[in-house]
Amino acid sequence: MTPVRPAADDPIMNSLARAEAAEHDLAEELDRLVIVKSNIYTSGERDPRVPLPRQPDQGKRYLMGHDPRLPKMPDKPTLFDFFRLRFGPSNHMLQSARLAQKNGLPEKLVLACLVHDIGIAGFIRADHGYWAAQLVEPYVDEEVAWAIRYHQALRFFPDESNGYKYPELYTKLFGPNYVPEPYIREAHRFATSHKWYMSSRLVTINDLYAFDPDVQVELDDFTDVVGRHFRQPEEGLGLDNSPSSHMWRTIMWPTRYL
Numbered sequence: 001m002t003p004v005r006p007a008a009d010d011p012i013m014n015s016l017a018r019a020e021a022a023e024h025d026l027a028e029e030l031d032r033l034v035i036v037k038s039n040i041y042t043s044g045e046r047d048p049r050v051p052l053p054r055q056p057d058q059g060k061r062y063l064m065g066h067d068p069r070l071p072k073m074p075d076k077p078t079l080f081d082f083f084r085l086r087f088g089p090s091n092h093m094l095q096s097a098r099l100a101q102k103n104g105l106p107e108k109l110v111l112a113c114l115v116h117d118i119g120i121a122g123f124i125r126a127d128h129g130y131w132a133a134q135l136v137e138p139y140v141d142e143e144v145a146w147a148i149r150y151h152q153a154l155r156f157f158p159d160e161s162n163g164y165k166y167p168e169l170y171t172k173l174f175g176p177n178y179v180p181e182p183y184i185r186e187a188h189r190f191a192t193s194h195k196w197y198m199s200s201r202l203v204t205i206n207d208l209y210a211f212d213p214d215v216q217v218e219l220d221d222f223t224d225v226v227g228r229h230f231r232q233p234e235e236g237l238g239l240d241n242s243p244s245s246h247m248w249r250t251i252m253w254p255t256r257y258l
């Protein structure tokens with residue numbers, strides 16, 4: 001039977017044909033590439049000490065740039081490009097930032113709330129407050145990075161006089177007898193007597209998981225806040241040779257062989 005070809009002027013069939021062609025190109029490109037997962041992606045699921053079986057690589061190239069399975073980043077990526085093209089769902093951060101705005105927090109702390117969990121959304125969960133602080137440190141006020149770093153520890157310690165209760169969610173997730181590691185307890189102790197304690201505490205106060213499901217918050221609602229308080233590098237995030245640019249590049253090209 002002769003296959004039915006879409007009429008040239010049929011827009012739906014054309015876009016279908018285009019999608020099929022793109023899928024075909026991607027499959028061909030992937031066939032020519034060896035893409036290896038870094039140890040940290042699989043450590044735990046497998047014993048990291050055991051050597052990985054070698055993938056067949058005859059006549060193939062090892063991936064050294066953009067991963068064709070991911071959407072392409074612009075040449076000069078911005079913070080929002082990372083939100084849109086590399087981070088996982090960011091509703092929690094958007095809602096936190098919105099709440100911070102509603103509560104009348106200074107703009108730079110609204111920004112802190114907007115990015116406080118980018119460690120989780122874009123990089124590595126464990127110690128996410130430290131990772132997020134390090135990612136943004138070259139581009140924000142010192143106090144913003146500090147507040148993000150210490151939210152990691154402060155989340156585990158109630159401060160009811162300032163309106164922060166130990167999260168019920170944590171009791172559910174970690175059990176009623178969970179005790180944070182000594183380094184987290186020490187970070188909390190250190191933070192409580194610091195001049196920026198309340199900035200970090202405010203990140204935890206606005207760090208809520210129970211939101212009004214009817215309210216839709218958009219990234220674009222924060223364009224001005226980010227414009228005023230995040231020093232977007234001209235060369236693009238990751239390409240600017242800052243102390244954390246390699247981390248942004250890793251998020252952009254997570255599967256590069258070297």
Ligand SMILES: [Fe+2]
Binds near residue numbers: 116117128129151152
């Ligand atoms: Fe967090």
Ligand SMILES: [Fe+2]
Binds near residue numbers: 116
């Ligand atoms: Fe959070």
